[in-house]
Amino acid sequence: MASFTVENYLKAIYGLSQKQPGGVSTNAIAEAIGTKAATVSDMLKKLSANKLIHYKKYQGTTLTTKGAALALNIIRKHRLWEVFLVEKLDFRWDEVHDLAEELEHIDSDELINRLEAFLDNPKFDPHGDPIPDKSGVIHRREQVALTDIQVNKAGVVTGVKDSSKEFLQYLDTQGIELGNKLVIKEVFEYDKSRTIELDGKAMTLSHQVCKNLYVKTEA
Amino acid sequence: MASFTVENYLKAIYGLSQKQPGGVSTNAIAEAIGTKAATVSDMLKKLSANKLIHYKKYQGTTLTTKGAALALNIIRKHRLWEVFLVEKLDFRWDEVHDLAEELEHIDSDELINRLEAFLDNPKFDPHGDPIPDKSGVIHRREQVALTDIQVNKAGVVTGVKDSSKEFLQYLDTQGIELGNKLVIKEVFEYDKSRTIELDGKAMTLSHQVCKNLYVKTEA
DNA sequence: AAATAAATTTAGATGAGTCTAAAAAAGTTA
DNA sequence: TAACTTTTTTAGACTCATCTAAATTTATTT
Numbered sequence: 001m002a003s004f005t006v007e008n009y010l011k012a013i014y015g016l017s018q019k020q021p022g023g024v025s026t027n028a029i030a031e032a033i034g035t036k037a038a039t040v041s042d043m044l045k046k047l048s049a050n051k052l053i054h055y056k057k058y059q060g061t062t063l064t065t066k067g068a069a070l071a072l073n074i075i076r077k078h079r080l081w082e083v084f085l086v087e088k089l090d091f092r093w094d095e096v097h098d099l100a101e102e103l104e105h106i107d108s109d110e111l112i113n114r115l116e117a118f119l120d121n122p123k124f125d126p127h128g129d130p131i132p133d134k135s136g137v138i139h140r141r142e143q144v145a146l147t148d149i150q151v152n153k154a155g156v157v158t159g160v161k162d163s164s165k166e167f168l169q170y171l172d173t174q175g176i177e178l179g180n181k182l183v184i185k186e187v188f189e190y191d192k193s194r195t196i197e198l199d200g201k202a203m204t205l206s207h208q209v210c211k212n213l214y215v216k217t218e219a
Numbered sequence: 220m221a222s223f224t225v226e227n228y229l230k231a232i233y234g235l236s237q238k239q240p241g242g243v244s245t246n247a248i249a250e251a252i253g254t255k256a257a258t259v260s261d262m263l264k265k266l267s268a269n270k271l272i273h274y275k276k277y278q279g280t281t282l283t284t285k286g287a288a289l290a291l292n293i294i295r296k297h298r299l300w301e302v303f304l305v306e307k308l309d310f311r312w313d314e315v316h317d318l319a320e321e322l323e324h325i326d327s328d329e330l331i332n333r334l335e336a337f338l339d340n341p342k343f344d345p346h347g348d349p350i351p352d353k354s355g356v357i358h359r360r361e362q363v364a365l366t367d368i369q370v371n372k373a374g375v376v377t378g379v380k381d382s383s384k385e386f387l388q389y390l391d392t393q394g395i396e397l398g399n400k401l402v403i404k405e406v407f408e409y410d411k412s413r414t415i416e417l418d419g420k421a422m423t424l425s426h427q428v429c430k431n432l433y434v435k436t437e438a
Numbered sequence: 439a440a441a442t443a444a445a446t447t448t449a450g451a452t453g454a455g456t457c458t459a460a461a462a463a464a465g466t467t468a
Numbered sequence: 469t470a471a472c473t474t475t476t477t478t479a480g481a482c483t484c485a486t487c488t489a490a491a492t493t494t495a496t497t498t
Contacts, residue, residue: 026446027446035486036488038446038487038489041446041448042485042486046484057447057493085330088337089330089334099325102325102327103325106321108318108321111304111308114309222454224454244476245475254455255456255458256476257458257459257478257479258457260477261456261478262455276463277462277464277477
């Protein structure tokens with residue numbers, strides 16, 4: 001079995017390669033994991049020897065099929081545990097990340113499959129991120145950032161791009177949560193802020209907020 | 220926070236000191252943990268330096284108040300997770316030990332307290348072992364081994380002394396589970412086996428089985 | 439293209455937890 | 469009590485994941 005540490009590297013590489021397709025840089029991994037580039041360099045050699053990544057010195061790295069499968073399984077576990085924490089133990093969506101980071105390393109497919117069934121086979125985690133199925137397949141939702149839809153278009157809040165505690169708590173203060181229906185009422189070119197109507201209430205959201213909020217529009 | 224390894228040492232020392240009061244020997248710990256005496260010796264020095272155990276070279280060891288509190292918290296987590304696995308995820312009582320060994324190291328009192336509430340504050344785990352409360356207090360049940368009750372006495376099965384997979388599976392084959400009512404019908408002095416009546420069915424249990432089955436008798 | 443800057447890798451060291459082999463202490467037996 | 473056995477500890481070495489400092493490669497700028 002991959003160690004705790006190896007799992008974290010694979011997860012980090014997966015996450016970074018999603019954000020910016022192409023090889024992932026050593027420095028980026030170091031920053032994501034909170035370690036030094038030298039340490040990452042060492043580890044990349046080891047991961048490569050284990051056929052978990054494709055790696056050529058100075059060239060950046062990508063996951064192999066095997067590495068990606070492991071990463072997806074960790075993400076699957078992370079997201080299912082998050083659902084458990086929110087749905088069953090009443091944690092808030094901004095509280096569950098760190099706990100899920102621990103729980104995701106519990107090593108048992110049987111456990112996670114039963115947990116999935118117990119949770120009624122959820123397809124998305126509390127932040128709207130899709131949960132990979134047993135084979136590692138992710139069904140992505142068609143969703144766009146609030147910045148990408150037109151005035152008078154309506155949509156349903158389906159997820160967040162930034163799932164930091166700070167952003168989630170900000171959304172809470174505004175009463176914005178997954179499933180809310182909203183309509184873009186006006187776009188201010190000056191600062192790219194938008195006014196929206198959410199559950200009948202009007203409010204203004206900054207460009208930064210709109211960039212990080214995903215909605216599904218009706219056709 | 221105590222490391223995974225330190226937690227396992229404390230748990231092992233706690234368990235061994237319950238079985239045989241007095242100091243716990245280095246060899247016993249080594250066997251319990253599946254490591255070598257030399258390794259344990261090293262670790263005992265470290266635990267002692269951290270004031271988790273009382274330790275004098277060649278003398279055996281006991282937990283300090285601090286060490287015992289940590290051990291009890293781990294046992295609390297272990298047993299609550301076992302309840303979760305059996306009650307919510309439908310694992311059998313012989314399947315949950317190893318998973319709970321992993322889950323018990325998840326580091327969050329908030330998590331475990333919420334889990335406890337979610338499980339309706341169970342007082343015993345699936346093997347009948349008592350669950351320490353938030354302060355580490357264990358409410359022991361008055362129970363005795365089947366070997367210690369007289370012919371014609373009745374009792375309710377409340378726990379097992381041996382919670383090995385093998386013993387639990389044997390009990391399953393005999394249809395014996397926690398909560399069953401039974402009466403001792405006869406004791407054979409020859410091999411100390413007993414015949415009992417359980418849910419109306421007569422059966423014979425060996426001395427070894429009787430030693431490892433706890434019952435609560437009516438007054 | 440040469441010089442400079444940034445990113446990456448190598449080299450050598452550290453701490454945690456483990457091991458084997460050997461030494462020392464405690465316990466047992468003749 | 470002397471000899472032997474068992475238990476425990478010490479000594480020295482190994483692996484994993486990390487670090488800092490220095491060297492190397494790649495990228496950028498003039």
